[in-house]
Amino acid sequence: MATSSHNYHIPLMIITIFFFYPPLIFSSAQSISICRTSCGDIPIKYPFGIDDGCGSPFYRHLLVCSNTGHLSLRTPSGRYPVRRISYSDPHLLISDPFMWDCIDGEKFRPTRPFSLDTSTHFSLSTQNDYLFFNCSEDKVIVAPKPLFCEHFPDRCESSCDSSSYLCRHLPECGSSALGKSSCCSYYPKATESLRLMLKYCSSYTSINWRRSGEANPYDYNEVAEPEYGVRVDFDLEVTRSCLLCEDTAKGGGRCGFDTQNQSFVCLCDDHEGMDNNYNATTYCKDPRYYSQQNHGKKIGIINAGSAVAAASVVGAVIIILGIGGFCLWKVRSHKPVTHGVQTNNENRLF
CATH class of the missing domain: 1.10.287 (Helix Hairpins)
Known part of the structure; x- marks a missing residue:
C-alpha cells in the first residue's frame, strides 16, 4: 500500500x-502574425509576400527572407540580394555578386548573365545601363556610337558605345579603376544577346540612375545619380477587392490568396474576440463572415x-x-x- x-x-x-x-x-501560437510586413529594414507590402498566401499569387515564392533578415529575389539564374523596394515607383534594386565592381579593378572575375522568368510580372528596367569590359573587337563592334551610327545606321543598335559617359565616369571610382582595360556601353534586348556579349567580353556591370526624389518619382527635374545594381520593374495592380480589404474602417486586413486555388482572400488578425488568423472573401468586418458558412474557415499560411x-x-x-x-x-x-x-x-x- x-x-x-x-x-x-x-x-x-x-x-x-x-x-x-x-x-x-x-503563448507562441497566440502571438503569430499572419503576414510579416518587413524583412530586415525592407518593408514588405502588396503585391509581395514572404509568407505563402500573402500578397499576390503572381509573385508567389519569388521573394525569400532569410533567418538573418536578408531579402533575396529568385530568378532562373540564381538568387540575388534585394537592396530596396520602391512602391511609389514600382521597382526592386538588386545586387548581382557576379558583376564587376570598383574593387575588382582590372581583375575580372568569372561572371554569369542575369536573367528573369518572362512568365512572371517582373521586367528588366530600361533605366539600366550595361557596361562591358575588355570585349574582343573581332567579335563585338566597339566604337563611338554617334560617329558609328552616322556612318552605319543599319548597324547602330548592334554597336557597343566606347564613348559612353559612364565609361569615362565610373560611379564611385572613376575611369582610372580600369587601367588599360576597355569599356563600352550596350543594352542587350534579350538574355541570349547578353550571353553572347559575355562570351566575347571579360565582364560586365549594371548601373541604374536613381533620382533623389523617391517621394515623387515622376519629377524629372530631380538630379539623378548613378548606382550599381539591376533595376527590376514590377506590376502594381491594386484591385477593388484589395482596397476594400486594406481599408482600416472595414477591418484593415492584408490582401492575400488561397494557397489551394489562388483565389483572393482578405487575411485578418484577431477581431472582436474571433479566432486568430481568420480570412474573409471581402473584408474583415464583413457581416457575412459571421455566418455559419464562413465561421472558422481558415487559409493555409506557411x-x-x-x-x-x-x-x-x-x-x-x-x-x-x-x-x-x-x-x-x-x-x-x-x-x-x-x-x-x-x-x-x-x-x-x-
Whole structure:
C-alpha cells in the first residue's frame, strides 16, 4: 500500500506543467502574425509576400527572407540580394555578386548573365545601363556610337558605345579603376544577346540612375545619380477587392490568396474576440463572415511563427509524456514481485 502514493505523482506533475508553464504551449501560437510586413529594414507590402498566401499569387515564392533578415529575389539564374523596394515607383534594386565592381579593378572575375522568368510580372528596367569590359573587337563592334551610327545606321543598335559617359565616369571610382582595360556601353534586348556579349567580353556591370526624389518619382527635374545594381520593374495592380480589404474602417486586413486555388482572400488578425488568423472573401468586418458558412474557415499560411508554435506544442507534449512515462516506470519498478528472484533493493524479473 505504501507504493500506491506514487500513483498521484503523475497527474500532479502534468497539472504542474500546465499550470506553471502555459506560455510553453499556448503563448507562441497566440502571438503569430499572419503576414510579416518587413524583412530586415525592407518593408514588405502588396503585391509581395514572404509568407505563402500573402500578397499576390503572381509573385508567389519569388521573394525569400532569410533567418538573418536578408531579402533575396529568385530568378532562373540564381538568387540575388534585394537592396530596396520602391512602391511609389514600382521597382526592386538588386545586387548581382557576379558583376564587376570598383574593387575588382582590372581583375575580372568569372561572371554569369542575369536573367528573369518572362512568365512572371517582373521586367528588366530600361533605366539600366550595361557596361562591358575588355570585349574582343573581332567579335563585338566597339566604337563611338554617334560617329558609328552616322556612318552605319543599319548597324547602330548592334554597336557597343566606347564613348559612353559612364565609361569615362565610373560611379564611385572613376575611369582610372580600369587601367588599360576597355569599356563600352550596350543594352542587350534579350538574355541570349547578353550571353553572347559575355562570351566575347571579360565582364560586365549594371548601373541604374536613381533620382533623389523617391517621394515623387515622376519629377524629372530631380538630379539623378548613378548606382550599381539591376533595376527590376514590377506590376502594381491594386484591385477593388484589395482596397476594400486594406481599408482600416472595414477591418484593415492584408490582401492575400488561397494557397489551394489562388483565389483572393482578405487575411485578418484577431477581431472582436474571433479566432486568430481568420480570412474573409471581402473584408474583415464583413457581416457575412459571421455566418455559419464562413465561421472558422481558415487559409493555409506557411510561416516561421507557425512552425515555432507547432514545435512548441509538440515539444511540450513530448516532455509531458516523457515525464509521465518515467514516473509510471518508477511506480511499476517498486511494485512487489510475485515471482522471480529479489536481490538487494531492486526488483528484477528473470
